[in-house]
Amino acid sequence: MATIRTRSRGSEMLLHLTAYLTILVALILTLFPVYWIAVNSFKYDIDIFAVPPEWLPRNPTLKHYHEAFVQRPFLRYALNSLLVAVGTTIISVGFGTMAGYALARFSYPWQWRKQISFWILSTRMMPPIVSIIPLYLFFNSFDMLNTKSALIIAYTAFNLPFATWMMKSYFQDLPVELEEAAIVDGDTQWGAFLHVALPLARPGLAATAIFCLIISWNEFLLSLIITLTEQSQTLPIGIAGRVTQYKTYWGEISAAGFMACVPIVIFAFIVQKHLVRGLSLGAVKG
Amino acid sequence: MASVTFNNVSKKFGEFVAVADFNLEVRDKEFLVLLGPSGCGKTTTMRMVAGLEEATSGDIYIDAERINGVLPKYRDVAMVFQSYALYPHLTVEQNIGYPLKIRKVPPEESKRRVAEVARRVELETMLSRLPRELSGGQRQRVALARAIVRTPRVFLMDEPLSNLDAKLRTQMRSELKHLQHELQVTTIYVTHDQIEAMTLAHRVAVMNRGVIEQLGTPREIYSDPRTLFVAGFIGSPPMNLIPGEARDGIFTSAGLRVGGLGQASVPRAVLGVRPEDIHATGVGGSDANLVAPIYSVELTGENTLVSLRLGAQLLTLRADKNFAGQIDQPIGIKVAADQVFLFDGESQRRVDF
């Protein structure tokens, strides 16, 4: 905090100590659950159930990875997740970039710009459960249940508003004179968007795409309702399917869960500079 | 190569009238400066020529071609922006060559022209750099090079020098003037800086509230201001404008009395006199128009600016740099009647006498 204060040496040291201790505790609390699922995925079942718990696996094994990805169709689930995430991202970022640019740059009659922006934002606020029933009935009547296309369509409903708002905020950061210069230099409005605005918004574009990938990869509820078989089921559904009323396959879901987390952690580091903006739908620049 | 004509052009943003019933002909090869305070509509006028704004009503022509509604790319004008608007992701070479690339000029031809222009603005060693690696002055020259690389019909310049420091600005000013003379391209130049306007322009259009107050050569604008606004806007320090009353050729205002104004009678008159046309005289001299104590003395280097209190306002005169008066010391001043202007306070226009 940008406070200017005078404090005695002693209390300044106490503050430092408190702060670094807090950071340490926060790190442990943050990382322990992730560590724990990773560790469990490398243990034999008997060691998972050990009391007291084994903090480090005494007999590390890849057994559960074999079970999940070779014997059971988790590779298939992961592939489905990936395909759906990529498809959703391409549509959302493609359309969202154009719409975001339009809302950042053009004026519309009767304050449409504000109205449309707000409307698009409000569709993002809608709880997924609310639109899932009509979507379910809709997909059902078109025989699209249990298809990846249905998932992509459903996910687009939530990623497109996000991508639009993100790109709008990135385009608003660019000085409009650059595109005006391009227009006077002989380009069309569309050309100025393509040749000037788009290349300059590339970091934002990449960040938006990664956020869309993450959101789609993590999604659970829509997939739970739309998909039925491993033909289209995504990774989260596969994991949830191994938590049954009678038995929970701890090792298997730990392995699959950990593998589901790995790409996300990598992505998180790639977009770290854009995290604030992404999480606040472009509202806080960060 | 091209003239630009405005016929009754107006531009409204909602209720706000930015440009009102604007008429002007910019002649072929002319350097015309639109001068005025911010918000006077000068930039809007220029942007309408570029095609970045569309006129609400009226017609704009380049030569005989009416350009209302013509896409900017077909207008063949070039513009230098106040912020330079260099493409940050392109090198200097690509920046300068962008207009050629858009026009599908063959690469070798484009390269040749870019090199030629770069040499002209002394950037030939900078071609592979990115704009962020350049100094302010260099960026300015890239913007200029991008405008001249394709010899457009009209140059538009929107305060191109305002982001430079004072020394560089003076230098670039003469560069610009020379360049325009050399290229012989019709130029419309927008600025709020009267020195730029006076030094660069063939003709100056002084704008205020969306209309032209006066159009003329720099000399006319300075020595023959037609309205109160022009009189007050041009000159540094500005002309003294003293409200008062004129009757039968004699102007009076709180202690000041200036005769010899022909037969002029204006009930709400404003007398305009430039600081250099007021002379300090001895206190005792009977020919002084006014005797008053000195309010402030400011040495500028080449002159001394001396202010006196006249009623509620200050009267400034330009005295010799060796002027020795002190604050509160009374002095007399003499106003030459043939150097003053009389304005009608009602109509804001000059009254000839």
Add this chain to the structure above:
Amino acid sequence: MLRPDKGMPAASPRPGGVLEHWTERHLRYLMLAPTMIVLLALTIFPSFYMFYAAVHRISPNPDLPWEFVGSGNFARLLTDAQFHVALRNTAVFTIVAVTFEFLLGLGLALLLDRFIRRLTFLKTVLMIPMMLPPIAVAITWKIIYEPQFGVLNEIMFRLGLPLQAWAGDVNLAMFSIIVADVWQWTPFIFLLMLAGLASLPIEPYEAAALDGASSWRQFWDLTLPFLKPVIAIAVLLRVMDALRLFDLVFILTGGGPADRTKVLSLYIYQVAYRFADPGYAAAISLFVLFVTIVLSTWFMKRMRLAE
């Protein structure tokens, strides 16, 4: 020297083709159109369809026609005890979880801002929980809460405290869900507050310090008002997310025990798919949609952040 070059392809005297003109003139609509069409199809259409569904009794047998029941499904909202439980649980969860996340996130940001500002890597590590798939978070906490071999009971045992069933305990189930959610989402508030703090101007603090304002006063008079827009956005987004809680509950408790963690999303899911009554589920959904719209509009109006 530079002379007008006759070899240059001069701009054509007459403006380009009709198509080019039309495209340029309508670009603002053309660029917006795909998004508008998709969103209309995927949100407005479903809303109407849902209203249509809500006034019918829909049989699980697709061959049977829908039976018009008018406001019948809405009337059931008033008397359905399960619905009231779900409503109460959702409200409790939202209020408690978001309050904790907010206080914790803001407190941490205020305490750590000076120390963590340059530790970008560390900051990103602390952000990991909220990026993770909620399902992975849910199973992680399921292992931790496991009554027999879970880590939490091990800690309780070491501390000499009574062992608990956690997510399986009637009194602790909601608490367990909230803890997992706080774990996952406190970093979100923390990160946004850090961003807000980083954008604070320094001069007012210098002025306040010269005026002799205490740190506490500075916090109330400067920091909090400056942070208000960021706080508003952060809390709004958290509340909206909390209202749609599903994954954690689905895996950790399944809504039990004794309906203690049955939240609205889960109840709608159960009504639609387990009880096979999509008409009634649509009515509940409309209610949730209504609440969401009212809440977010009120919030945005109050905080003036529509744009």
